[in-house]
Amino acid sequence: MDTIKILKGDIAFTKSPDEVTTYKNGYLVIKDKKILGIYETIPESFQKISIDDYTDQLIIPGFVDLHVHAPQLDQVGLGLDKELMDWLDVYTFKLESRFQDMDYAKEVYNRFVDQLANNGTTRSCIFATIHKESTQLLFERLKEKGLGAYVGKVNMDANGAKYLQESTKESIEDTREIILKYSNDPLVKPIITPRFAPNCTRALLKALGQLANQHNVPVQSHLSENKKEIQWVKKLFPEATSYGDVYNHYGLFGQTPTLMAHGIYLEEEELKLLEKQDVTIVHCPDSNMNIASGMMPARRYLDRGIKIGLGSDVGGGHLLSMSQTIVRAIQNSKMLQTLTGEKALTMSEAFYMATKGGGKFFGKVGSFETGYTFDGLIIDDEKWTKERLTIEERLNRFIYVGDDRNIIIRYINGVDINLK
Amino acid sequence: MDTIKILKGDIAFTKSPDEVTTYKNGYLVIKDKKILGIYETIPESFQKISIDDYTDQLIIPGFVDLHVHAPQLDQVGLGLDKELMDWLDVYTFKLESRFQDMDYAKEVYNRFVDQLANNGTTRSCIFATIHKESTQLLFERLKEKGLGAYVGKVNMDANGAKYLQESTKESIEDTREIILKYSNDPLVKPIITPRFAPNCTRALLKALGQLANQHNVPVQSHLSENKKEIQWVKKLFPEATSYGDVYNHYGLFGQTPTLMAHGIYLEEEELKLLEKQDVTIVHCPDSNMNIASGMMPARRYLDRGIKIGLGSDVGGGHLLSMSQTIVRAIQNSKMLQTLTGEKALTMSEAFYMATKGGGKFFGKVGSFETGYTFDGLIIDDEKWTKERLTIEERLNRFIYVGDDRNIIIRYINGVDINLK
Structure with missing residues (x-):
C-alpha cells in the first residue's frame, strides 16, 4: 500500500495565534498519516503519486x-x-x-x-x-x-x-x-x-x-x-x-x-x-x-x-x-x-x-506543519464568488457564514472518513 | 377563485411578548389573505374547502x-x-x-x-x-x-x-x-x-x-x-x-x-x-x-x-x-x-x-390573531424526535438549532411564494 498521499488546494492553517498561513493551490504531502510538507510544485520524487485534486477549494485543519x-x-x-x-x-x-x-x-x-x-x-x-x-x-x-x-x-x-x-x-x-x-x-x-x-x-x-x-x-x-x-x-x-x-x-x-x-x-x-x-x-x-x-x-x-x-x-x-x-x-x-x-x-x-x-x-494535531498528524477538511465555497477574495478572507467567510454543507470531505488521522 | 384557505398543523405565535400561544394540529383559516381564526375542528361552513395539510409540522409567523x-x-x-x-x-x-x-x-x-x-x-x-x-x-x-x-x-x-x-x-x-x-x-x-x-x-x-x-x-x-x-x-x-x-x-x-x-x-x-x-x-x-x-x-x-x-x-x-x-x-x-x-x-x-x-x-403583520395578514412558515422538524416535545419546546429547538433546511414552505400575504 502507498504510504504517501498528496492533496492539492488552497491551504490555510495557523502555526501561532498571530497569523493564518496560506498557500494558493499548494501540494500537501502526507507520509504515514503525518504531514511531510507543503510545496508549491510537486517534488520530483513524488511525481508518480496520484493527487487528490481540490484545486481552488480550501483545505483547513479539522x-x-x-x-x-x-x-x-x-x-x-x-x-x-x-x-x-x-x-x-x-x-x-x-x-x-x-x-x-x-x-x-x-x-x-x-x-x-x-x-x-x-x-x-x-x-x-x-x-x-x-x-x-x-x-x-x-x-x-x-x-x-x-x-x-x-x-x-x-x-x-x-x-x-x-x-x-x-x-x-x-x-x-x-x-x-x-x-x-x-x-x-x-x-x-x-x-x-x-x-x-x-x-x-x-x-x-x-x-x-x-x-x-x-x-x-x-x-x-x-x-x-x-x-x-x-x-x-x-x-x-x-x-x-x-x-x-x-x-x-x-x-x-x-x-x-x-x-x-x-x-x-x-x-x-x-x-x-x-x-x-x-x-x-x-x-x-x-x-x-x-x-x-x-x-x-x-x-x-x-x-x-x-x-x-x-x-x-x-x-x-x-x-x-x-x-x-x-x-x-x-x-x-x-x-x-x-x-x-x-x-x-x-x-x-x-x-x-x-x-x-x-x-x-x-499531540501534534490541528496544524499542517511538518510532523503533524493529518486531520483536514475540504471546504467548497464556490457559491461565494471565491475569485474576488484572498484565501484568508475565504476562511473568514466560511467561519462566519458557512456550515456543514460546505464541508465536503473530512480526513482524520490521514484517512478520508467518508470512504470508511 | 376561492378566497378561503385552510392550513392544518402545530401552530405557534405570540400575541404579546409574555407567552407563546400554541395549537396542536389546529386549523388556521385565512380569508382574503387575512387570518379569520384558528379552530380545533373545521367549522361547518368550511367543510368543503380543501386543506393544506401540515399535520405535526410547525406553522409559525414569517x-x-x-x-x-x-x-x-x-x-x-x-x-x-x-x-x-x-x-x-x-x-x-x-x-x-x-x-x-x-x-x-x-x-x-x-x-x-x-x-x-x-x-x-x-x-x-x-x-x-x-x-x-x-x-x-x-x-x-x-x-x-x-x-x-x-x-x-x-x-x-x-x-x-x-x-x-x-x-x-x-x-x-x-x-x-x-x-x-x-x-x-x-x-x-x-x-x-x-x-x-x-x-x-x-x-x-x-x-x-x-x-x-x-x-x-x-x-x-x-x-x-x-x-x-x-x-x-x-x-x-x-x-x-x-x-x-x-x-x-x-x-x-x-x-x-x-x-x-x-x-x-x-x-x-x-x-x-x-x-x-x-x-x-x-x-x-x-x-x-x-x-x-x-x-x-x-x-x-x-x-x-x-x-x-x-x-x-x-x-x-x-x-x-x-x-x-x-x-x-x-x-x-x-x-x-x-x-x-x-x-x-x-x-x-x-x-x-x-x-x-x-x-x-x-401593519397587522407577524401574528396569527384574527385580522392579521397571513405571513407564515411551515417548519419540518421531524428529525428532532418531535413526539417527545411540546410545541413550544419544538419552537425553541427550531430557533436555536434549525436553519433554512427546516423551512419547507413560505407564505407571504396569503400566498405560497414557492408556487410563484
Whole structure:
C-alpha cells in the first residue's frame, strides 16, 4: 500500500495565534498519516503519486472540540430560560438518567457522532453519562465512524438526583473497567471525568486521582463556570484554597494532562496554580451566553500563555459547529472589549484555539506543519464568488457564514472518513 | 377563485411578548389573505374547502428583519477585526460604490433576495445604496420573489468617500423619483433612508424630512451605535440636544413611521423623545457584537413599552437568519444580566420581537390573531424526535438549532411564494 498521499488546494492553517498561513493551490504531502510538507510544485520524487485534486477549494485543519456532552445533544435549545443550577436539575439530570436505556442511548449517540463528523469536528473531548454500558456504545460508535476522541464515563456520587447518581465503589470500578478496555485504542481513548467537584465525594476524587496517575489517563472536568457554583464549592470544600485547588489536592489538576471547562471567574492564585500545573482551559462561549454564566476573558489568558482551546459545550451550547463557536468566542471578547478596553480576539487567534490550540491535547494535531498528524477538511465555497477574495478572507467567510454543507470531505488521522 | 384557505398543523405565535400561544394540529383559516381564526375542528361552513395539510409540522409567523443592508451581503464575514468607523471606510464604502455596475448589483441582489426568502424572512426593511438604478433593480427582484419590504435608496451627501457620495440635489431628486414610482406597490414600498446623520448635510436632512411628510413615506436610519460615532454627531451638530434630536429637528424622527437601528447608548432625554415620537428601535445583536459596538439593553426598552424589533444588520451581522438573530438577542441580554442583574430576554419576548414586534411596522403583520395578514412558515422538524416535545419546546429547538433546511414552505400575504 502507498504510504504517501498528496492533496492539492488552497491551504490555510495557523502555526501561532498571530497569523493564518496560506498557500494558493499548494501540494500537501502526507507520509504515514503525518504531514511531510507543503510545496508549491510537486517534488520530483513524488511525481508518480496520484493527487487528490481540490484545486481552488480550501483545505483547513479539522476542528477540535475540547468540551462537549454527547447525551445533551437531545436537549439542545431546550430550557435555556434557566441558569446553570436549575437547568441541571430540571432538564439535564433527567435527560442523562435515560442513558441506562441502550436503545435510547444508541439513537442519540448515533445522531451525535454523525453530526459531529458533519460539522467537521475531527477530535473531541466528550462527557458521556454515569452509565458504563452506553458509554461503551459511544466509544464503539466513534471508532466505527473513524473520529478521534477522548470519552469520559461521568463520575458522580454526591448531590446528583435519585435517578442520576452512583455509589463511590461502582463509580471507581466502572471507570477502571473502561480504562482497561480502551486505553490502547489509537483514536478513541478514555479520560477520567468527575462531573464537577460538587458531584463527587472526597473518597471518589481521591480514587479518581489515583486511577489517573496509575494508568496515566488524562482528566476533564468543569471549573468556575457560575458564581453560585463557586460559592457552593467553597462551602463543600472549605479546606481548599480555591475551586481549582479541590481538584489539585486529589491529583486531578495537571498531574496527568487535564482539561477544565469554562474558567470564567478564576482568582489570581488559582490561575497561577493552573499555569504551574499546565492545565488547559476550555472556553465555551455559546454555553456561557446561553446559561448566563458570564464573560470569559479568553484573550487575556491566551496572551498570558495559558493553554486554551474551544468547546461547543452542547447542550449548554446549542450548536456542534466549531466555526460558530469561533465566531461566538470573538463576539464574546468584543463585548468584553467594549466594557474593559482590553483587546478582542482576532480571527486567527480564535481559529488557532479551535485547531492547533485545542489539538495540542491530542499531540501534534490541528496544524499542517511538518510532523503533524493529518486531520483536514475540504471546504467548497464556490457559491461565494471565491475569485474576488484572498484565501484568508475565504476562511473568514466560511467561519462566519458557512456550515456543514460546505464541508465536503473530512480526513482524520490521514484517512478520508467518508470512504470508511 | 376561492378566497378561503385552510392550513392544518402545530401552530405557534405570540400575541404579546409574555407567552407563546400554541395549537396542536389546529386549523388556521385565512380569508382574503387575512387570518379569520384558528379552530380545533373545521367549522361547518368550511367543510368543503380543501386543506393544506401540515399535520405535526410547525406553522409559525414569517420573520421580520427590520434592518438589513442588501449590498453588504457581499461582505459578510469580512473585515470584522475592525470597528464601525474603520470597517465603513475600508470595506463597506468601497463595496457599495460597486453598485453603480448593474451586472454586479444584479448578481448580489439576486442572491440577497433568494437567501432572504430561504431564511424565512417574509418582511424586511432594507438599505440599498445611493444608486438609483440598482436600487430599483432590488425593488423589482423583491416584487418578483413575492417578498414584503421597505426599500431605501441611501442618501449621503457628506463625509462619504470620493467614490461613494452624491450631490444634495441628486440625492433629493432620485429619492423623489423612487417614491413616486413605488409608493403604490402593495408589498414593496419606498422608505426614506439617510444613511446616518454624519453622512448628510443639513440641507439634505431638511429636504428628506419634507419628502417624508409630503408623501407620507416612512423613515429609517442609524442611531447611537458606537461611542465614537456619537461624539462625531455631537461635533457635527452642536445645536442638537441629542443624536435623535438631529433627526427630529428635520422631521425624520416619528413625524412619519420611523425605524432607528441600534440605539445602544441612548440618553434619558433622547429616550423620552423617542417614546413621544413613537419611533421603533431595531436591535441588531450580531452586528453589535461583530463590530464591537456595545451591549444594547433590549429587555429594558421592551419593558418600558418602547416599540422594538430585531434586525440581522447584514453585513455588520453575518447571518440573514432571524432565528439566529433571536438567539443572539437572548445571549446579549444574558451577558447584560451577568453584569447588571437586570432580567434577560425570554424566548417568547425575543420571538415576539422578530415577528409581531417588528411586524407592526407593516401593519397587522407577524401574528396569527384574527385580522392579521397571513405571513407564515411551515417548519419540518421531524428529525428532532418531535413526539417527545411540546410545541413550544419544538419552537425553541427550531430557533436555536434549525436553519433554512427546516423551512419547507413560505407564505407571504396569503400566498405560497414557492408556487410563484
